[in-house]
Amino acid sequence: MKVEDILHARLHNQLISNHSAKTPAEIISGMVAIQAQDYLGAKWSIGLRYPGLTDSDIDQAIISKSIIRTWPMRGTLHFVSAIDARWMLRLLTPRIISGSAGRHRQLELDEATLNKSMDLLIRAMEGGKQLMRNEVYQILEDNGIPTTGQRGIHIINYLAQKQILCHGVHNEKQATYTLFDEWITESKNIEGEEALAELAYRYFAGHGPATINDFIWWTGLKISDAKNGLNAVKDRLQSFEVNKKIYWTSTNLPDQVKKNSAYLLPGFDEYMLGYADRSLSLDPMFSNRIVPGNNGVFMPTIVINGKVEGTWKRILKTDKVVIEIFPFYKLTASKIKSITKEAKKYGSFLDKTVTLEVR
Structure with missing residues (x-):
């Protein structure tokens, strides 16, 4: 492969030039996750991957709970298929939480404060309630938990990474938050080595050709875990060397991919x-x-x-x-x-x- 072949293969595997997935959930599942801190932009990321989808189709996929917006990787918002959210958070967020400990100390967010926040928000959201950020902050403030200086968003992120909260439906162009266990009604139940292998295969199939360093950066995994995941699925992938780097991708890449677009x-x-x-x-x-x-x-x-x-x-x-x-x-x-x-x-x-x- 040449560099130009890698780029066209990525466009194909990322479903940009290849429109084999037809629903928002299928598109996101095929790519594992789609970065989503820019809400309007992220919806277009989904829509452009199957011409004919509309902005309202993406809204409906969120309303129907087939896709959700949460923080599985690198502490960054992503759209993920709802069925994948639990195992991905369970696999990827412990390292993020551990890495946030120093910042939590700076913000004086100790375990007692985080647990109190969790209890307050669970009670406030039970029964399917969805609250906007200012409403979440007001509940915390009313109960003696300051949200200034980024404390509020760090509390929300922590509770999302602990599978307590996730995003609900946008309300007047603002994000809402709801209880993860009430929102997610069906989950793929894998963990450990099986989850690492699943993540590795789907990343290289949906983003490849890519290197192990790309995979490590994208997932935020430890180097050893990332390598174990790749080693577990090598027989289901193909590899090649370009400019002294090894690239991995799926074995079902067509001989000809769409070009000149x-x-x-x-x-x-x-x-x-x-x-x-x-x-x-x-x-x-x-x-x-x-x-x-x-x-x-x-x-x-x-x-x-x-x-x-x-x-x-x-x-x-x-x-x-x-x-x-x-x-x-x-x-x-x-x-x-x-x-x-x-x-x-x-x-x-x-x-x-x-x-x-x-x-």
């Missing part, structure tokens, strides 16, 4: 965030254009033939969306035509007309 990806899409090393798809000289000021906020990207060739932003209006594109280089007429086609798909996703403006 343009895509408008949201800022935190897995195509960018799914790997420790992004240099294959993004020329390092443009890194600051993707993450201005290295502030951790990823701009939406224009991807053409697997390479990032610019950024874009949306301006939402009542009945239309304006898409401004900021290419790194002068675009050919054929590339603009391909981008315009993708822009129209985004408009259909939002049920809005589209205006494209080149900057």
